[in-house]
Amino acid sequence: MEESDLSVIETSQTNALSKREARRQAILVAAAKLFLEKGYGATSLSDVVACSGGSLSTLYDMFGSKAGLFKELVTGRCREITGALAEAEADGKDVRRALMEQAHRLFDLVLSPDAVAVIRLIIAEGQQFPELAELFYASGPDSGRARVAEYLSSRARRGELAIDDPDGAARCFCSLVLGDFQMRAACGLAVRLDEQEKARHIAAAVETFLKAHAPERSA
Amino acid sequence: MEESDLSVIETSQTNALSKREARRQAILVAAAKLFLEKGYGATSLSDVVACSGGSLSTLYDMFGSKAGLFKELVTGRCREITGALAEAEADGKDVRRALMEQAHRLFDLVLSPDAVAVIRLIIAEGQQFPELAELFYASGPDSGRARVAEYLSSRARRGELAIDDPDGAARCFCSLVLGDFQMRAACGLAVRLDEQEKARHIAAAVETFLKAHAPERSA
């Protein structure tokens, strides 16, 4: 029975599943909007349902509790956000250009409204959900930093940079690029930087990094 | 009547005031402990009173509301924390030494449990209390950065550093020193650094900064 008419079963099941999946997504979208915008405590599940359509009962059926919905939401957002870092592949370019591009990517990603809202939530609810911070850091900043460190190492091996502690250098690079903008944004302060100021800041950060890690001329 | 026996009036008034003041302080201390430790939402005013002694009525009489108590508490903490930066005065020392000392001060201050708890609260309740972030940044990081910028300028004028944008350089210095430790701490992740690692990190930050801003030899 399970094997014979897969097609029929599949269509019906995919219909059912996709319906359920659609509800699920709708709830997650609504929850994202409300949680990220108003915070955990200030968002009621009735609000979420009012915004997503569907019923409270379904929400409880799917997520079990407010905390369950929240955790699912934040972990999903973490994956999305940190996934956006993966596409680097700048092996042929010269170091300055590669670092500039990486710096822009990093800056834009970390200061995107979504990422800011997520980190704000993680900080705000860190007492109740300590797992979230660990998860976020492991999948985001830490793996990103490791990638940067690896890149720096490879360039150091070719003599294009002077790096003795790749991990420290990577931290240094990220810190220079991000400055205190992330913290300011997390605090809710408007980070007002037009494109020109942003470009100037990033260029300065990269130049500082390069100057500090320039290979010795006489060696 | 007002002028004649000031002393008597004063003693009685100071007694009364100091009593009131004592209550006030007790409440603020208890509130600090609970708010900083458990967060705004998770702390009830009954908890505060239970911890401070006195009565709920007095609390309301003095602070008007939960939000009022919170604001008073956080602004007070901001003043205390940021006040601790003021004593620099390192004019005779050489640049490296002065920067090292400043870096240590900055690092210890920003990562002190109190400062971490305060910034965590500011971030968590930023939606409800946007003033707090502005106040904190104005009195803390911004004025601190300005002082660093001024110092760097003065050394640049003497040719001991190459600085074209003092404010940018100050941001750079602070970012290098703090790394992402502040954000990690705010997220509740344990920042495990023994004294040696800390010293190494700070030394590396200062060296990086100096290398990037060394005055040109051939000029």
Place this chain on the structure above:
DNA sequence: ACTGTAATGTAATCTACATTACGTTCATCG
């Protein structure tokens, strides 16, 4: 001692949810 004022303790009020229960609707499947 007498009075007004500030401080206390207790308990009532009110509101806002999280969570659960239940009766209804609707589509899918046999």
Place this chain on the structure above:
DNA sequence: CGATGAACGTAATGTAGATTACATTACAGT
């Protein structure tokens, strides 16, 4: 068609906590 189970909507239920009201007490100034 009739049954099964998901999804729905609504309305309890229960709790927690902010805020207020009130009756009582301590105490300074006369």
